[in-house]
Amino acid sequence: KLQDAISVFIQDQSNRLHELAVAHDVSDKQVKDILGLKTHYHKECHMQLRNVIVHVKSKELNEGRPSGDKYSLEEIQNIIDNDPAYKQLSAEEEQDYIDQLNEYRALKMSGARTNNMSAARDAVAVMDRISKELHALRDRAGIYATVLMVRGHVNDQVQSTWIATDNAHKFWEDRLSLALDDVAHQFEEWACNEKKNISEHEDLASLQKQAAAIMMSKLCMFFLYSFSFISADVSSGRATGRMDLTMNYQNYEKAIVLVYGVKLDGWPEGLPFLAPSHMHTVLEVRSLRDALVTGACHWKKLNRRELEDLRTDIQRRSDAGEVIGTVGKKRSDAGK
Structure with a gap:
């Protein structure tokens, strides 16, 4: 049977991948990533009109309300379902709603965080994602990369950090006689003390x-x-x-x-x-x-x-x- 044959093939493939990982002293996941069995890039999903309408209605109903008195998602969806106006939207109205959501998303992506703590958490999360992507790209394409991140103001709580694939950090020591920690420290001084960041x-x-x-x-x-x-x-x-x-x-x-x-x-x-x-x-x-x-x-x-x-x-x-x-x-x- 075809299904049985496919099951055997998948099992054989898994065993072979494990043998390769053991032979080269790497994890099974790293071998799978190199072979491209995992998708690293995802296309951005198109907006669903339903989600667009929910966003607009949520903003309309909940703006200015205290946190304990806001409408829930289920309540907002019920209101939309019972409102015939949303079933007869013109193309212009639909586009206007989509533009509102696009503007909101752009603000979420590039807008300043409300406090230093949330900004620091955002920075850590993004750097972690960048680190994973760069190391996966190293496995697939054999690249070398260095990324430096420092705070832009002395009052920020973002911790200076750096990412280097493989032994890329040796470049700074061999060619510039600087450890990456020293480079990050000088970069931070330049950004904070000399006020070179864009906002300044x-x-x-x-x-x-x-x-x-x-x-x-x-x-x-x-x-x-x-x-x-x-x-x-x-x-x-x-x-x-x-x-x-x-x-x-x-x-x-x-x-x-x-x-x-x-x-x-x-x-x-x-x-x-x-x-x-x-x-x-x-x-x-x-x-x-x-x-x-x-x-x-x-x-x-x-x-x-x-x-x-x-x-x-x-x-x-x-x-x-x-x-x-x-x-x-x-x-x-x-x-x-």
């Missing part, structure tokens, strides 16, 4: 640098994940194989969108499309910086149809006499 730097020049750096780092990361380390010239099909991306605001449509097939989506409303260094108020640059940090403004990949539509639109505007981007100054020796 809200002046115009610092915000401009932050916005520009975040924008380019997100563009590079977008290419790493979307194009497998290759920056492609979408219009011609060429691939440079290099991450030598440079932002070009003056010729954005031609030099960025058409060449790389991506665009900035969610640029803050009412904010002129300029390089951060050309913005002249803290409010403008901060709104851009915050939008980039939360993901409200992000890089989006365009499909072939969208690129063709843009190329056609640029040609139409150019034929109508509009100057697209900036025209380079003509060389004095041109034509000679």
Whole structure:
């Protein structure tokens, strides 16, 4: 029978995995991870409309109520089930509810914790997750990695710590003559005493640098994940194989969108499309910086149809006499 054969196969496989683990003095789990029998990456689940409505209704009913007087999940669900209005939502209403939940999730992900203790627990949990992911990646891909985490203020309760796969910590000792503990200590001094963290730097020049750096780092990361380390010239099909991306605001449509097939989506409303260094108020640059940090403004990949539509639109505007981007100054020796 097929089922019996499958059972025998699974048992044989388990025995073989155990033999490999014993032979190489590692755990069975490590062998399974290397063979890829465990899924390490999970796609984010799409929002269910039911959960979205429950979130919105919960906020509506429980906001401002004391903790002992709030509606339970079951009570909220019963209220929704008995309200016919939620069974006839328009597409616009559904999208509005989804946007509210997205905003709430973004705040939970990037918002400051209510006190130092909860911030410290959050830091420990995240570093533990990073450690597990890095060590699993080491087993699968043979990488070396070092991660440092320190507090950003002297009053924070976050404990400085570091993660190093295998003997990666030896790099710091061999090449820089510094133990990782010393590096972490100096890093903490730099962050706390010299006040180099982002929250301490809200002046115009610092915000401009932050916005520009975040924008380019997100563009590079977008290419790493979307194009497998290759920056492609979408219009011609060429691939440079290099991450030598440079932002070009003056010729954005031609030099960025058409060449790389991506665009900035969610640029803050009412904010002129300029390089951060050309913005002249803290409010403008901060709104851009915050939008980039939360993901409200992000890089989006365009499909072939969208690129063709843009190329056609640029040609139409150019034929109508509009100057697209900036025209380079003509060389004095041109034509000679």
